[in-house]
Amino acid sequence: MVQNILITGAAGYIGGSVLSDLLATSSSALKGVRLYAAVRTQEQVQALSKLGVNVIQMDISDAETATEAVLKNEIDMVVHTASSILADIPILLIQALGQRRQVSGKQTYFIHSSVITIYSEEAGWPAGEVKDTDPLFQKEKELASQHPVVKTNIAVVEEALKHDVKCVNIAVPTVYGTxxxxxxKLSVSIPAYIRVSIEHKIVYKFDKDGSPPAVHISDLAELYVILVEKILQEEDIPMTETGYYFAMAHRAPWWQIMDGIANALYARGLVPEPKVHIWPSDEMAAEYLGFPAAYIRAMGTASGNATPVNAYRLGWQPKWTQEKFLESIDDEVQAVLDFDIGNTNIFKVLHPSEN
Known part of the structure; x- marks a missing residue:
């Protein structure tokens, strides 16, 4: 039986929201469970300590530190939200969970956070509908893609099988909301467009419209909590090779979003016109937004044909719709003005010269 859960990236946007929801839930499944939050700085330790959780300041990329954190605190489950693009980190954590399993004799679990846009043609995935009930792990291996997210997905499953750790993979789409x-408090993608528009006094969009999967942060956090509850209750749910979950509530039509951003910024006097211009080049878009140039088309124009099945079978019922989202674009702009603490550094490990 799981007793101790470690959340990586607990000071981040997704990890912090998941931690908040876990603390707020009244589910009997979490009764007696101790939550541990992994953070990077002393400031974050102080901020999270008032929540009444066990806060650990640590470098999760260090093998000795990761192993000590899992074994010393008797961690049975890791909810990993810190990174989807560095295979070394989940490998270390899964290895540590494997050691914990050997010591305790109990099953251990790893919840991984991935990215849904890799299942689009722009990212190298074959055309046609793709469901999270499809044999995604086998297909990822067949494609032999060099995309860091795909390589990390494969590494997570292979390492979990090697160490007898059960894992699930939450494929995260465009996330919005505070x-x-x-x-x-803020996500990566939409705040980046708002921030850049304010800085350069002009709103840009790509020459091709995209409509990628999307989800509100509250609905996404709820999915994590549902998965944790199902695991704690030892329910028979898809895991490891079949444990993929598309966290998709609806689609995000980029051109409509950019129109909404332009209108909201113009109303505040932050841009001189409510018009949206086409990016002069993908290279300029990557430079301004701080996104990797190699993946900018997939990030800015992909729609994909992803269909979520597994998450809904768990009983997940997202409350936010596409219509509700588009009506909230003004709130997205205001949130950046209220809570922005600068661009994320999650892409710097891929292309440090581009960020």
Missing amino acids: GTGQWR
Whole structure:
């Protein structure tokens, strides 16, 4: 039986919101469970300590530190929200969970956070509908893609099988809304467009419209909590090779979003016109937004044909629709003005010269 859960990236947008929801839930499944929050700085330790959780300041990329954190605190489950693009980190954590399993004799679990846009043609995935009930792990291996997210997905499953750790993979789409954590309140993508538009006094969009999967942060955090509850209750749910979950509530039509951003910024006097211009080049878009140039088309124009099945079978019922989202674009702009603490550094490990 799981007793101790470690959340990585607990000061981040997703991790902080998941931690907040876990603390707020009245589910009997979490009764007696101790939550541990992994953070990077002393400031974050102080911010999260008031929540009444066990806060650990640590470098999760260090093997000795990761192993000590899992074994010393008797961690049975890791909810990993810190990174989807560095395979070394989940490998270390899964290895530590494998050691914990050997010591305790109990099953251990790893919840991984991935990215849904890799299942689009722009990212190298074959055309046609893709469901999270499809044999995604086998297909990822067949494609032999060099995309860091795909390589990390494969590494997570292979390492979990090697160490007899059960894992699930939450494929995260475009996320919006204000987070409920104690530190970072904003997502990456939409705030980046707003920030850049304000800085350069002009709103840009790509020459091709995209409509990628999307989800509100509250609905996404709820999915994490549902998965944690199902695991704690030892329910028979898809895991490891079949444990993929598309966290998709609806689609995000980029051109309509950019129109909404332009209107909201113009109404505040932050841009001189409510018109949206086409990016002069993908290279300029990558430079301004701080996104990797190699993946900028997939990030800015992909729609994909992803269909979520597994998450809904768990009983997940997202409350936010596409219509409700588009009506809230003004709130997205205001949230950046209220809570922005600068651009994320999650892409710097891929292309440090581009950020």
